[in-house]
Amino acid sequence: MTFNSQNLSSNRKSKTFNNPERFIEGWYWAIPTNNLRVGEVKAITLLGRDLVIYRGKDRKAVTFDAYCPHMGAHLADGKIEGNGLRCSFHQWKFDREGFCVDIPCFDEPLPLKLKTWPTAEKYGMIWIWTGEVPLQPLPFIPELEAQDFDVTIISQFVTNCHPHAVIINAIDTQYFNTLKRVAAENIFEPQELNQYAITFTNNLQGRKGNYLAKLMRPFYKNDLNYSVCYWYGSTSMVTFIPNSLHLHVMFTLRLIAGGKTEGYTLLMMKKRQGMVGKLYNRLVLSLGKVLSQDFLKVDAKILEKLKFDFRTPVNTDQAIMQFINHLERQPALSWGTWQQARTSRDTETRDNRDKWRDNFND
Numbered sequence: 196m197t198f199n200s201q202n203l204s205s206n207r208k209s210k211t212f213n214n215p216e217r218f219i220e221g222w223y224w225a226i227p228t229n230n231l232r233v234g235e236v237k238a239i240t241l242l243g244r245d246l247v248i249y250r251g252k253d254r255k256a257v258t259f260d261a262y263c264p265h266m267g268a269h270l271a272d273g274k275i276e277g278n279g280l281r282c283s284f285h286q287w288k289f290d291r292e293g294f295c296v297d298i299p300c301f302d303e304p305l306p307l308k309l310k311t312w313p314t315a316e317k318y319g320m321i322w323i324w325t326g327e328v329p330l331q332p333l334p335f336i337p338e339l340e341a342q343d344f345d346v347t348i349i350s351q352f353v354t355n356c357h358p359h360a361v362i363i364n365a366i367d368t369q370y371f372n373t374l375k376r377v378a379a380e381n382i383f384e385p386q387e388l389n390q391y392a393i394t395f396t397n398n399l400q401g402r403k404g405n406y407l408a409k410l411m412r413p414f415y416k417n418d419l420n421y422s423v424c425y426w427y428g429s430t431s432m433v434t435f436i437p438n439s440l441h442l443h444v445m446f447t448l449r450l451i452a453g454g455k456t457e458g459y460t461l462l463m464m465k466k467r468q469g470m471v472g473k474l475y476n477r478l479v480l481s482l483g484k485v486l487s488q489d490f491l492k493v494d495a496k497i498l499e500k501l502k503f504d505f506r507t508p509v510n511t512d513q514a515i516m517q518f519i520n521h522l523e524r525q526p527a528l529s530w531g532t533w534q535q536a537r538t539s540r541d542t543e544t545r546d547n548r549d550k551w552r553d554n555f556n557d
């Protein structure tokens with residue numbers, strides 16, 4: 196896709212970017228796959244909404260709204276029975292579609308249904324779609340789609356600024372050229388995969404004496420081909436291609452209370468066959484883990500104290516502007532309610548309309 200020159204300027208207010216009350220409708224991480232065993236139910240708060248997630252006998256992860264439709268008991272205190280969940284209070288039981296299927300004191304259950312949310316597993320994480328029906332796929336790395344791969348969790352973190360402020364680091368050329376001392380070309384090449392996903396590519400050259408470059412040197416001789424794919428403005432898949440070694444780092448983030456960020460970093464690479472292949476992957480993933488933690492340490496310190504306010508975009512921030520424009524075109528939901536977000540103008544119009552209607556009915 197070609198971008199026109201009408202980028203966001205510092206005086207045009209973005210509706211969704213860096214807004215702690217709105218988020219893009221999409222797939223968000225819930226918990227790591229290994230943290231939910233068969234027969235377990237857990238409470239989670241995802242983007243301001245209280246949910247429960249459980250794994251029944253069929254091993255499938257299921258997500259419900261957290262509170263029982265009878266009297267509001269928290270369903271995380273319930274018990275898994277087969278593929279369903281029984282509330283701890285008056286023992287009503289719900290199947291995996293959320294239908295009430297048993298009430299101990301009644302002959303027949305009531306025609307009730309709990310709110311359920313589309314749930315899937317990939318890359319060692321459980322994901323939830325924040326809408327009725329998933330409109331787009333889970334975030335994916337095209338290169339690994341038809342491949343088996345190894346994955347390791349590098350870190351879990353919480354930081355004081357908005358996910359968008361965290362995630363734009365990956366396309367911030369000044370950040371690479373100054374803080375990271377990795378020479379990035381000034382222009383990132385953008386390409387929209389669909390309404391929810393955009394990729395930026397660049398070539399990086401480790402400068403002489405750079406710690407990262409020195410450690411990576413055995414794996415590559417030429418420039419590092421670097422690409423980052425953003426999904427739903429909250430998950431980024433960063434791919435490094437030094438020669439034949441393809442490493443993928445995933446940063447998957449979500450908003451938490453106070454406009455802060457909670458996220459995971461994962462490292463992935465194509466599975467290799469045989470004992471040597473397995474050892475090779477293990478070595479590269481372990482080295483990648485150490486390097487990434489070191490690479491991100493300085494960022495963590497800066498992000499922790501950042502009062503993000505993008506007031507003065509400059510030429511080298513072009514990719515960030517393109518990312519913001521891409522975000523602003525995606526459907527947004529309101530924090531906590533997961534209802535379609537409205538602009539203040541919409542709300543004003545609706546409020547006025549309701550006022551007129553109320554007056555008319557009096």
Ligand code: FES
Pocket residue numbers: 263264265266267268282283284285286287
């Ligand atoms: S509150 Fe859940 S069954 Fe009564």
